[in-house]
Amino acid sequence: MPLIKCENLHLHYDKTPVVHNVSFEVEEGDFVSIVGENGTGKSTLVKGILGLIKNADGKVIFDGISKNEIGYLPQQTSVQKDFPASVYEVVMSAFQNKSFPFYKKSQKQLADENIKLLGIENIRKKSYMDLSGGQQQRVLLARALCATKKLLILDEPITGLDPVVTAEFYELISELHKEKGLTILMVSHDVKRAVESSDKILHMDKKVLFFGKTEDYIKTEYFNKMTGGNENA
Amino acid sequence: MLETVSSMFSYDFMVRAIVVGILVSLCAALLGVSLVLKRYSMIGDGLSHVGFGALSIALAMNVAPLVVSIPVVVIAAFLLLRISENSKIKGDSAIAIISSSALAIGIIVTSLTTGMNLDINSYMFGSILAISESDVWLSVILTVIVLVLFVLFYNKIFAVTFDENFAKAVGTKTNIYNMLIAVLAAITIVVGMRMMGALLISSLIIFPSLTSMRVFKSFRSVVISSAIISVVCFIIGITVSFLYPVPAGPSIVITNLIAFLIFWLVGKIKR
DSSP states (O other): SSSSSEEEEEEETTTTEEEEEEEEEOOOTOEEEEETTTTSHHHHHHHHHHTTSSSEEEEEOOOOEEEEEGGOOOOOOGGGGGGOHHHHHHHHHTTTTTSSSOOHHHHHHHHHHHHHTTOOGTTTTTGGGGGGGGHHHHHHHHHHHHHHHEEEEOOOOOOSSSSHHHHHHHHHHHHHHHOOOOOOOEEEEEEEHEEEEEEEEEEEEEEEEEEEHHHHHSSHHHHHHHHTTTTGG | HHHHHHHHHTSHHHHHHHHHHHHHHHHHHHHHHHHHTOOOOHHHHHHHHHHHHHHHHHHHTOOOHHHHHHHHHHHHHHHHHHHOTTTTTTTHHHHHHHHHHHHHHHHHHHHHHTTTSHHHHHHHHHTTTTHHHHHHHHHHHHHHHHHHHHHHTHHHHHHHOOHHHHHHHHTTHHHHHHHHHHHHHHHHHHHHHHHOOOTTHHHHHHHHHHHHHHOOSSHHHHHHHHHEEEEEEHHHHHHHHHHHHHOOOOOOEEEEEEHHHHHHHHHHHHO
């Protein structure tokens, strides 16, 4: 059984249809990248899967994982730009639903482990808003790792990361995939990098244009178009 | 100095004002951090005007003011939150309409019943004489409830304020916590309104957190420091209002303004 199964999923945004009849599956251990032009419903699809947007039709089925065991890395919001919060506070918020009213010692240890894993222990006490884009991304990834043992769903930011930092970030995700055996579903704005790191590609333009293995995807016209036809030259 | 303190505490009304005032300042500062960061500051302003309308009607009907205004303002809090969450309606203008209408209703009701007199002045700008003996206990109980709930739900309040999408994804019922924040703010505003004045109570919510954010950079340090700033400013402000013929509300607001300027300067120098 797949970990996530989308069946004929339809999603609306302010009553405008954005995602149309999407069906696909994420198996345990997969690294699936969602690619496509800007504004083709990639982030909306992810939000629909997580239940942040109500689906207009169709369903999302989880198997072997409950909805609140997913490590989600959302795009940044405008509120966060000048939000006073330390790195540690942000990471700890992964446990918001797992203990009440205060956090447990074991959770603090797990947070410390993940902070170390992502190499951000030197900025642990710093304020989130004073960090660079790449550092902020790592903090949010640490939080996502604290929230899950199995599945990361990432919504890669379009802006704010330079190429070097983006490369590092993809490498980091690949490592987590290989070494920790995490299943990964990632919205990607960089098709070339997505193809390098993932086993499966979902190419969408409101509906699914392609879903399948990466090696098959690179033979398609969609891939050619996205990379500017360089492969033919 | 010591004489001032002992003479302040020799009046029952001052003791009442100080006890309730400190509790209200604490609540307002704590909730303010979240409201300001969520860009909900206007809700505080709207609620205080609705509170004024409710208060005038309660007095006209000759019933206990808190009993009428708390439910009215809590309902208004639900409404205002819905409006600001709905991006289709222009949230800030909708709040402005509600708050000025409530203010107008309050003034009309008061003018028709007791006449435009000193009462209106004291509702608008506050009075340290406002808290009667029967109000004290209810005020204390309500503010203590607000404080306890804030501490219990502190982690969730942070999480929902910082990242609503992530919070929803891990299963937090974010709407409930947004409501909780709005309802607690509503209670705080109603309790504090008569001392601070309907026009000035929202500053108690907005000022301390803005002040502490000039200098402090983590959520916890901002929450703790704004609570301290708020109480200190209240004590200074009310002492000034005891010594000189100025109403409590404005003198507390000016103290907050001075604190803000000092912190702003410190923040500039630290950079």
